[in-house]
Amino acid sequence: MMQAVIENYHASAGVAGASPGPVQELLTFTLGKEEYGIEILKVQEIRGYDSVTAIPNSPDFIKGVINLRGVIVPIVDLRIKFALGSAEYNQFTVVIILSVANRVVGIVVDSVSDVLALGDEQLRPPPELGTIMDSSYIIGLGALQDRMLILVDIEKLLTSRDLGLIDQVSQ
Amino acid sequence: MTIDMSQFYQVFFDEAAEHLANMEGLLLGLDVSAPSLDDLNAIFRAAHSIKGGAGTFGFTDIASVTHVLENLLDKLRKEELALATEMVDAFLAAGDVLKGQLDAHRNGGSSNPGDAEDVTHRLEALTSGGTVAPATAAVAEASPATVTPMNAQDNMLADVSEALSGTASRWLITFKCDAEGEALEKLWAGLRDLGGLETRSRPAKKGKKSKLEGKWEVELVTSQGEAAVRELFDFVVNVEDLTVQLVTPPAPVKAPEQEAYGFFDDAPGNPLGLENDSGYGFFQSAPGSPLQEVEGSGYGFFEPMVVASGGAAVVEQSYGFFEPVPPAVAANIAKVESEKAVALASAPEPEAGATLRNEAVPGRRASDQPSVAEVKVGRRDNDKAVAAATASGDSSSIRVGVEKVDQLINLVGELVITQSMIAQMASKVDPVIYESLIHGLDQLERNTRSLQESVMSIRMMPIAFVFSRFPRVVRDLASKLGKKVELKTVGEGTELDKGVIEKIADPLTHLVRNSLDHGIESTERRIEAGKPETGTITLKAFHQSGYIVIEVIDDGGGLSRERILAKARERGMSISDSMADSEVWQLIFEAGFSTAEKVTDVSGRGVGMDVVKRNIAAMSGRIEIDSSLGHGTRISIRLPLTLAILDGMSIEVGGELFIVPLTLIIESFQPTAEDLSTVRGSGVMVKVRGEYLPVIALHEVLGLQPRLVQHGKGIILIVESEGKRVAMLVDELVGQHQVVIKSLDSNYRKVPGFSGATIMGDGRVALILDVGAVVQRAGQQLLEAA
Numbered sequence: 001m002m003q004a005v006i007e008n009y010h011a012s013a014g015v016a017g018a019s020p021g022p023v024q025e026l027l028t029f030t031l032g033k034e035e036y037g038i039e040i041l042k043v044q045e046i047r048g049y050d051s052v053t054a055i056p057n058s059p060d061f062i063k064g065v066i067n068l069r070g071v072i073v074p075i076v077d078l079r080i081k082f083a084l085g086s087a088e089y090n091q092f093t094v095v096i097i098l099s100v101a102n103r104v105v106g107i108v109v110d111s112v113s114d115v116l117a118l119g120d121e122q123l124r125p126p127p128e129l130g131t132i133m134d135s136s137y138i139i140g141l142g143a144l145q146d147r148m149l150i151l152v153d154i155e156k157l158l159t160s161r162d163l164g165l166i167d168q169v170s171q
Numbered sequence: 172m173t174i175d176m177s178q179f180y181q182v183f184f185d186e187a188a189e190h191l192a193n194m195e196g197l198l199l200g201l202d203v204s205a206p207s208l209d210d211l212n213a214i215f216r217a218a219h220s221i222k223g224g225a226g227t228f229g230f231t232d233i234a235s236v237t238h239v240l241e242n243l244l245d246k247l248r249k250e251e252l253a254l255a256t257e258m259v260d261a262f263l264a265a266g267d268v269l270k271g272q273l274d275a276h277r278n279g280g281s282s283n284p285g286d287a288e289d290v291t292h293r294l295e296a297l298t299s300g301g302t303v304a305p306a307t308a309a310v311a312e313a314s315p316a317t318v319t320p321m322n323a324q325d326n327m328l329a330d331v332s333e334a335l336s337g338t339a340s341r342w343l344i345t346f347k348c349d350a351e352g353e354a355l356e357k358l359w360a361g362l363r364d365l366g367g368l369e370t371r372s373r374p375a376k377k378g379k380k381s382k383l384e385g386k387w388e389v390e391l392v393t394s395q396g397e398a399a400v401r402e403l404f405d406f407v408v409n410v411e412d413l414t415v416q417l418v419t420p421p422a423p424v425k426a427p428e429q430e431a432y433g434f435f436d437d438a439p440g441n442p443l444g445l446e447n448d449s450g451y452g453f454f455q456s457a458p459g460s461p462l463q464e465v466e467g468s469g470y471g472f473f474e475p476m477v478v479a480s481g482g483a484a485v486v487e488q489s490y491g492f493f494e495p496v497p498p499a500v501a502a503n504i505a506k507v508e509s510e511k512a513v514a515l516a517s518a519p520e521p522e523a524g525a526t527l528r529n530e531a532v533p534g535r536r537a538s539d540q541p542s543v544a545e546v547k548v549g550r551r552d553n554d555k556a557v558a559a560a561t562a563s564g565d566s567s568s569i570r571v572g573v574e575k576v577d578q579l580i581n582l583v584g585e586l587v588i589t590q591s592m593i594a595q596m597a598s599k600v601d602p603v604i605y606e607s608l609i610h611g612l613d614q615l616e617r618n619t620r621s622l623q624e625s626v627m628s629i630r631m632m633p634i635a636f637v638f639s640r641f642p643r644v645v646r647d648l649a650s651k652l653g654k655k656v657e658l659k660t661v662g663e664g665t666e667l668d669k670g671v672i673e674k675i676a677d678p679l680t681h682l683v684r685n686s687l688d689h690g691i692e693s694t695e696r697r698i699e700a701g702k703p704e705t706g707t708i709t710l711k712a713f714h715q716s717g718y719i720v721i722e723v724i725d726d727g728g729g730l731s732r733e734r735i736l737a738k739a740r741e742r743g744m745s746i747s748d749s750m751a752d753s754e755v756w757q758l759i760f761e762a763g764f765s766t767a768e769k770v771t772d773v774s775g776r777g778v779g780m781d782v783v784k785r786n787i788a789a790m791s792g793r794i795e796i797d798s799s800l801g802h803g804t805r806i807s808i809r810l811p812l813t814l815a816i817l818d819g820m821s822i823e824v825g826g827e828l829f830i831v832p833l834t835l836i837i838e839s840f841q842p843t844a845e846d847l848s849t850v851r852g853s854g855v856m857v858k859v860r861g862e863y864l865p866v867i868a869l870h871e872v873l874g875l876q877p878r879l880v881q882h883g884k885g886i887i888l889i890v891e892s893e894g895k896r897v898a899m900l901v902d903e904l905v906g907q908h909q910v911v912i913k914s915l916d917s918n919y920r921k922v923p924g925f926s927g928a929t930i931m932g933d934g935r936v937a938l939i940l941d942v943g944a945v946v947q948r949a950g951q952q953l954l955e956a957a
Binding site for chain 2: 051053054055056057058064065066067069070071072073074103104105164165166
């Protein structure tokens with residue numbers, strides 16, 4: 001999985017080098033029917049869903065913690081958080097390990113699709129409503145040929161009071 | 172030209188704190204009647220290093236206190252004054268003031284300037300009050316073996332003026348000069364070639380970029396005429412901006428000539444060598460800004476801003492760098508072993524002039540760092556070796572950040588887990604076919620174990636680092652209380668984790684103070700009781716089966732069972748006369764419990780012991796008391812060797828694995844139906860040997876589905892939480908492990924009910940139960956339900 005993503009990344013990076021203007025590189029994933037993009041530099045790795053230790057008395061979208069090479073990493077299921085139907089866990093379930101706000105956090109999404117480079121000319125302002133996420137976490141929209149990408153400020157989302165991933169005191 | 176000095180502040184703070192601690196230890200060890208010269212020298216060096224650093228970094232308040240301190244110490248080590256107890260007291264007080272100032276600088280607060288003034292006056296009074304006035308200049312007397320570069324260099328100035336005093340005139344030169352840097356350096360160098368130089372005042376610099384305003388005022392003692400002096404100023408200073416005035420005509424007599432410096436307020440005839448520090452004139456003449464004068468003392472190649480805060484250390488260094496060092500003095504410097512590094516760093520590098528400020532800091536560090544590193548890392552040696560290494564500047568150790576060590580420990584922990592996973596896999600293969608593989612894995616296991624042990628030992632420090640503070644505590648408190656107390660320490664070399672060391676200091680201090688105040692009786696009462704006049708407090712540390720035991724033993728009055736019980740009854744605690752002694756003693760850890768007849772400012776308010784117990788419990792340790800009325804008390808603290816590893820019992824509840832700290836578990840058993848009884852309003856109780864304990868069903872607290880639904884199945888775990896015993900109902904006991912504690916809040920947040928997490932042998936995460944919080948939560952749930 002990771003290997004494929006990296007290859008993909010290199011391919012798109014080549015394209016990015018050719019086009020003028022500032023370019024943002026994004027990892028895209030799907031949640032329900034919507035496609036989301038997050039800044040690639042925030043992504044540490046992508047792995048399967050495996051041996052998560054549940055934390056009692058925590059909200060249901062916090063699946064628990066995993067041992068990521070000696071580091072205890074919390075796992076958040078965004079599918080549950082945004083109430084997107086069934087949250088199944090099988091060998092295709094994907095966890096994106098993110099490095100945000102000096103923390104390592106894993107998010108569960110429906111699937112990881114692509115690594116893309118987005119030029120300024122492809123960016124559109126965020127919509128007022130109509131997405132499953134609170135619009136305050138959305139930076140903008142990315143227009144691709146045949147689809148629309150929702151750009152998410154993942155750091156803001158994960159450190160939000162809403163998710164309660166961080167002690168409120170430390171905020 | 173400016174470099175950011177603040178990046179070195181932390182180094183200075185660390186160093187200064189260590190020097191202070193070192194100084195205090197030496198002071199306490201001093202025999203007042205016959206002080207060892209080595210110790211005095213070591214104390215002097217410590218004060219000197221602090222002063223140097225403080226000067227370099229512009230902490231003038233610290234520099235000025237240490238300067239006065241140093242003056243007195245200097246007299247002592249030159250045996251011009253006899254050491255007296257009040258001097259030691261003054262030194263210790265000065266040490267406290269310095270500590271306060273350091274903390275203030277470190278935390279950006281402010282220290283109380285009154286304290287610094289008091290102690291400065293005290294030291295000055297001692298310095299001048301006891302001045303014996305030797306007829307000859309002390310320069311000649313100062314033995315080479317005790318001369319530090321500072322003094323050697325001071326002496327040099329004295330030498331210059333002495334040598335010149337026969338024919339020298341004193342000139343007051345005032346000039347205005349915009350030049351900085353090299354031009355100015357050349358000027359100073361030229362002036363110094365002519366004779367002794369003193370700066371009276373210097374231009375002020377307003378703002379960082381603005382030009383210098385005002386005038387330079389320097390005094391030059393030289394045998395050369397006015398023309399020679401003026402010649403130097405050509406090209407640097409406009410003629411109309413320069414005035415050269417003759418202050419003192421050639422003076423053949425030495426003593427008046429020294430007075431003519433005009434900025435000593437010493438008694439006339441005070442030998443130059445003796446007061447060679449004040450000869451710099453940075454103290455008495457300008458009390459408001461003690462270091463202003465120094466800064467100008469002619470080594471003006473530093474940018475004024477920096478030097479303005481520079482002070483003594485920079486000057487010291489600059490001497491080494493620039494003064495044409497007379498061979499004899501250079502030799503002296505070289506002889507001073509402990510300051511060897513300074514001499515090495517400074518003497519052979521005259522060309523380093525232009526970059527002096529840059530050099531000065533590494534120079535200092537080069538000289539001080541090894542010794543400090545030794546103190547920090549060299550903890551593995553016994554404390555004597557540490558002290559020795561400090562003095563000799565041995566560089567066989569390095570200073571490493573704790574986070575690096577912790578990272579290393581983490582990685583090794585990972586390695587151990589990986590290794591055990593591989594071992595588990597390999598146990599399934601045929602040992603005959605894969606003999607060499609299994610052989611290799613055995614070796615891997617041995618190596619990883621020893622690797623883990625040595626890595627863990629990096630964090631271990633001898634408990635001497637805690638014990639070393641107690642001679643002072645005992646000394647101060649004993650004199651305050653008018654008791655005679657001797658402190659004995661045993662097993663200072665016993666090692667334990669740095670984290671434990673840091674946390675044990677406060678509780679231990681409290682216990683020692685308690686023993687001193689309440690344990691040891693007054694001298695009269697001791698004599699009445701037929702005990703030796705001097706009480707003894709013993710601090711003892713030793714290892715016992717994976718734990719470290721620290722004992723505070725006093726030979727005082729011991730605890731009175733009757734009084735404690737009476738007090739407990741008074742407070743309405745549930746007690747019985749048949750309680751075992753050990754249980755009675757535990758009562759003193761209750762909050763607000765004090766049997767002291769009167770409250771002193773030392774102790775007796777009943778706050779503290781409960782805090783001590785809580786702190787110890789927070790480190791998963793235990794505290795026990797053993798006392799015999801009239802003979803003394805022994806308080807033992809049992810602590811795990813490290814905070815990173817926990818002895819735990821893994822339990823299963825609702826299919827999840829949890830760890831309970833083993834120190835909290837008293838017993839476990841499988842209850843029968845008769846053992847359990849339901850009490851209306853307070854849930855289920857379990858009968859354990861005639862005592863009813865509340866049962867906490869862990870699955871209810873944690874919101875899990877238990878595998879074994881009814882009580883009567885599952886296992887009861889009796890745990891101790893905040894002095895109370897409760898029964899916890901769990902599904903199953905799995906096993907006993909040593910687990911590495913990992914925090915949950917580094918990537919997540921604190922989770923109520925859990926103190927952390929750990930990684931089990933199979934790579935899974937298990938949460939560590941915070942028993943106290945679980946008990947609390949269960950109580951709340953019960954309230955909500957009711």
